[in-house]
Amino acid sequence: xxxxxxxxxxxxxxxxxxxxxxxxxxxxxxxxxxxxxxxxxxxxxxxxxxxxxxxxxxxxxxxxxxxxxxxxxxxxxxxxxxxxxxxxxxxxxxxxxxxxxxxxxxxxxxxxxxxxxxxxxxxxxxxxxxxxxxxxxxxxxxxxxxxxxxxxxxxxxxxxxxxxxxxxxxxxxxxxxxxxxxxxxxxxxxxxxxxxxxxxxxxxxxxxxxxxxxxxxxxxxxxxxxxxxxxxxxxxxxxxxxxxxxxxxxxxxxxxxxxxxxxxxxxxxxxxxxxxxxxxxxxxxxxxxxxxxxxxxxxxxxxxxxxxxxxxxxxxxxxxxxxxxxxxxxxxxxxxxxxxxxxxxxxxxxxxxxxxxxxxxxxxxxxxxxxxxxxxxxxxxxxxxxxxxxxx
Amino acid sequence: xxxxxxxxxxxxxxxxxxxxxxxxxxxxxxxxxxxxxxxxxxxxxxxxxxxxxxxxxxxxxxxxxxxxxxxxxxxxxxxxxxxxxxxxxxxxxxxxxxxxxxxxxxxxxxxxxxxxxxxxxxxxxxxxxxxxxxxxxxxxxxxxxxxxxxxxxxxxxxxxxxxxxxxxxxxxxxxxxxxxxxx
Numbered sequence: 001x002x003x004x005x006x007x008x009x010x011x012x013x014x015x016x017x018x019x020x021x022x023x024x025x026x027x028x029x030x031x032x033x034x035x036x037x038x039x040x041x042x043x044x045x046x047x048x049x050x051x052x053x054x055x056x057x058x059x060x061x062x063x064x065x066x067x068x069x070x071x072x073x074x075x076x077x078x079x080x081x082x083x084x085x086x087x088x089x090x091x092x093x094x095x096x097x098x099x100x101x102x103x104x105x106x107x108x109x110x111x112x113x114x115x116x117x118x119x120x121x122x123x124x125x126x127x128x129x130x131x132x133x134x135x136x137x138x139x140x141x142x143x144x145x146x147x148x149x150x151x152x153x154x155x156x157x158x159x160x161x162x163x164x165x166x167x168x169x170x171x172x173x174x175x176x177x178x179x180x181x182x183x184x185x186x187x188x189x190x191x192x193x194x195x196x197x198x199x200x201x202x203x204x205x206x207x208x209x210x211x212x213x214x215x216x217x218x219x220x221x222x223x224x225x226x227x228x229x230x231x232x233x234x235x236x237x238x239x240x241x242x243x244x245x246x247x248x249x250x251x252x253x254x255x256x257x258x259x260x261x262x263x264x265x266x267x268x269x270x271x272x273x274x275x276x277x278x279x280x281x282x283x284x285x286x287x288x289x290x291x292x293x294x295x296x297x298x299x300x301x302x303x304x305x306x307x308x309x310x311x312x313x314x315x316x317x318x319x320x321x322x323x324x325x326x327x328x329x330x331x332x333x334x335x336x337x338x339x340x341x342x343x344x345x346x347x348x349x350x351x352x353x354x355x356x357x358x359x360x361x362x363x364x365x366x367x368x369x370x371x372x373x374x375x376x377x378x379x380x381x382x383x384x385x386x387x388x389x390x391x392x
Numbered sequence: 393x394x395x396x397x398x399x400x401x402x403x404x405x406x407x408x409x410x411x412x413x414x415x416x417x418x419x420x421x422x423x424x425x426x427x428x429x430x431x432x433x434x435x436x437x438x439x440x441x442x443x444x445x446x447x448x449x450x451x452x453x454x455x456x457x458x459x460x461x462x463x464x465x466x467x468x469x470x471x472x473x474x475x476x477x478x479x480x481x482x483x484x485x486x487x488x489x490x491x492x493x494x495x496x497x498x499x500x501x502x503x504x505x506x507x508x509x510x511x512x513x514x515x516x517x518x519x520x521x522x523x524x525x526x527x528x529x530x531x532x533x534x535x536x537x538x539x540x541x542x543x544x545x546x547x548x549x550x551x552x553x554x555x556x557x558x559x560x561x562x563x564x565x566x567x568x569x570x571x572x573x574x575x
Contacts, residue, residue, distance in 0.1 A: 002452075002454055002455045002458040003458050003461065003462070003493070003494065003497050004454035004455075004457050004458050004461075004497065004501065005452070005454045005455075007494065007497060007498050007501065008454070008501070010498060011498055011501040011502050011505070012505075014498070014502045015502045015505040015506055018502070018506060019506065019509070019552070039491050039495070043495050043498060043499070046495075046499070047498070047499055047502055047503075050525050050526075050527060051526075051527075053503065053506060053525055054522065054525035054526050056420065056503045056506075056507065057503075057506075057507055057510060057522060057525070058522075059420065059423070059429065060416050060419075060420055060503075060507055062429070063415075063416045063419050063420075063429070063433065065412060065415050065416060068415060068433060068436075068437050069408070069411060069412055069415070071437065072407075072408070072411050072415075072437065072440055072441070073408060075441055075444060076404040076407050076408065076444050077404055078404050078405070078408055309554075311514060311554075360409075362409075363409060364405070366394075367394065367395070370394060
């Protein structure tokens with residue numbers, strides 16, 4: 001057995017002892033180990049010394065992983081060389097398109113499904129969005145050329161092209177013009193409004209907002225999911241309008257989820273205080289406090305407030321998916337938005353199976369599907385961009 | 393792709409992810425021998441490069457990590473050979489012993505679990521936990537962060553509750569299943 005497997009159990013027992021203590025059986029097991037040879041007791045004492053833990057955390061936090069990762073990527077052919085490969089990939093894709101075009105032209109849609117499926121791969125989402133200006137011009141925000149066009153209108157794209165920033169108006173009296181950002185399936189994007197409010201947009205989301213805020217209220221309209229970090233201003237309440245629910249704040253951090261294809265609309269609060277308006281003509285008013293969530297049920301036309309762990313609802317913003325006893329259908333809907341896939345169920349009952357887990361949004365979808373397969377209760381087939389799930 | 397299959401098939405994306413996940417642990421491990429974080433990082437880098445260019449196959453992720461640790465240890469001991477002072481005065485036997493290797497592996501594996509759990513906390517809770525690890529009292533933490541003692545207490549409670557949940561994932565696999573909903 002290797003050195004890690006040999007010691008795994010002990011490692012887990014000590015780690016558990018450090019944070020939450022052990023139950024009686026576990027404590028007995030650990031004590032037996034400690035007593036077996038003197039070296040074990042010495043090691044145990046060293047590891048459970050708080051000062052040691054604290055020094056470790058500090059030291060490890062200072063490691064510049066990114067710096068070394070760049071060099072490593074180059075070594076394994078993902079870095080600079082990887083980019084060239086990617087270019088060849090594009091060239092090949094164009095060639096394929098040409099060939100496909102020619103074939104269609106010659107044979108009139110001789111459909112070869114298998115070939116097309118083989119070319120499709122499932123990849124995690126990335127920063128991409130479309131900006132629609134008030135004059136109707138559409139600009140791809142992940143395009144490098146976009147920044148030049150926008151600079152003239154007082155809008156800045158940050159060089160990594162993952163976020164767009166509106167510079168506050170220099171002169172007052174400018175009339176309010178609306179801009180719109182559309183984040184497609186498999187995308188995410190960050191926006192800084194002219195008042196400094198930060199908005200993180202999730203996949204399949206549309207936000208409409210004024211280029212500069214002029215009136216008493218700061219109003220934006222949202223469809224989909226976004227996390228807001230609102231710049232405080234008591235005199236100018238900030239309102240996120242959605243189809244079924246409006247969320248009003250003066251300065252705070254919160255998440256709003258209002259997808260048209262989901263049964264519920266949620267506002268989850270991390271800090272500050274917000275007022276939620278829902279119901280008939282949005283006249284039903286509810287105030288929520290940090291760690292609370294207001295949820296609007298579209299089917300029963302009711303709003304309900306409950307205590308939640310806000311981190312679960314904001315994990316996406318930090319590059320993670322966290323599921324805690326969630327329905328498979330809900331999990332797959334979230335994944336489909338990010339990985340740009342379609343999910344088909346062969347049996348209705350599987351939709352209600354519950355899963356929990358933490359996943360990195362930057363990783364491929366395959367390990368997740370493997371876990372579903374590992375249950376031995378589900379069949380999971382991938383056909384191009386379609387995932388077919390059924391009972392085994 | 394399955395991690396172990398990806399590593400055996402030399403899939404560069406799997407390697408990238410594996411590197412990001414484990415690089416710090418190998419650095420911390422090598423540092424235990426060298427007490428020099430920069431040299432430790434260079435050595436860790438070298439270990440991952442050898443993993444990529446090598447032609448071994450592994451049965452499990454633990455075996456891959458075992459390979460990285462033992463390579464790091466050998467490189468570190470080699471490095472120390474050049475260090476005349478260490479060679480002359482330090483008990484070389486201790487550094488080269490199997491017990492010392494075992495102790496360092498266990499320390500790294502335990503602390504990596506704790507580190508990753510703390511790393512998942514919200515920024516304010518993390519600060520509170522780190523300060524309390526330095527044996528600061530709630531009052532001292534409150535003063536340092538400019539918040540009330542009550543908030544410190546709440547943040548601490550929340551953090552411990554959260555850590556409990558996070559550590560759970562290490563004990564019972566990544567995914568928990570509930571088949572009661574099945575017909």
